[in-house]
Amino acid sequence: MDAEVAALIGAAVGSLATLGAAFVTGRTAARSQYDQWRRQHRRDAYVAYLGALHDRDIALDAVFEALRPERPDLGTVDERVGTFVGLAREVHRAAEVVLVEGPDAMVAAVGRVGRASTERAELMRRMVADARAGDTTHKAAHTALAARRDEALHQAVKGLRAAAARVLDAPR
Numbered sequence: 001m002d003a004e005v006a007a008l009i010g011a012a013v014g015s016l017a018t019l020g021a022a023f024v025t026g027r028t029a030a031r032s033q034y035d036q037w038r039r040q041h042r043r044d045a046y047v048a049y050l051g052a053l054h055d056r057d058i059a060l061d062a063v064f065e066a067l068r069p070e071r072p073d074l075g076t077v078d079e080r081v082g083t084f085v086g087l088a089r090e091v092h093r094a095a096e097v098v099l100v101e102g103p104d105a106m107v108a109a110v111g112r113v114g115r116a117s118t119e120r121a122e123l124m125r126r127m128v129a130d131a132r133a134g135d136t137t138h139k140a141a142h143t144a145l146a147a148r149r150d151e152a153l154h155q156a157v158k159g160l161r162a163a164a165a166r167v168l169d170a171p172r
Contacts, residue, residue, distance in 0.1 A: 039168055045101045046164040049094040053113065053157060056087035063124055064146055072131045081128060088121070109156075109163040116153040123149055 063080045066072055095110050127142050 042101045042106075042164075043168055045094070045097040046106070046160075046168075049091070049098045049110070050157070050161070050164075052087070052091045052094040053117075056084065056091045056117075057153070059084040059087045060120065060124060063128070067124075067127050067131055068143075070136065071134075074132060077128060077131060081124075084121075084124075091117070103167060105163045106160075106167055109160040112156040113153070113160050116149070116156040120146070120149040120153055 059080065063077065063084055066077045066080050095114070098110050099107055123142060123146055127139075127146075130136070130138060130142070
């Protein structure tokens, strides 16, 4: 009888150990799948945001190009501003998803891009207002400032890409 009890206890312990190992393995696999799913959602959000930024910035460049002549064609300027505004809305939508997906490092990076974008867009608005008024007194200064603001935005987007790479590579 002692051998039978020992065998039963041994089988029970072995079964519990196997069950425990299966539980841990299953939990680890589920966590790994969740982490992969989370990274994919973040990646998709970051790529969508960067794509929207790219399209919007091309549209803003087109506005600046339309403002370049001494007497800009205001119809062309208005059309390009309209395109820019529509694409800026897309950037805001895409940014909301990035802000929800996080983490804090991405929220900060989106904030830096937003501030640099706002400064560039504000300058474009002033330049459009000057063009409508026929005022060319600030044109050279605004053009030089536009180049500096473009570089600041470029650096902010570069920082956003680096933050996204760190977030996506970081183990949870």
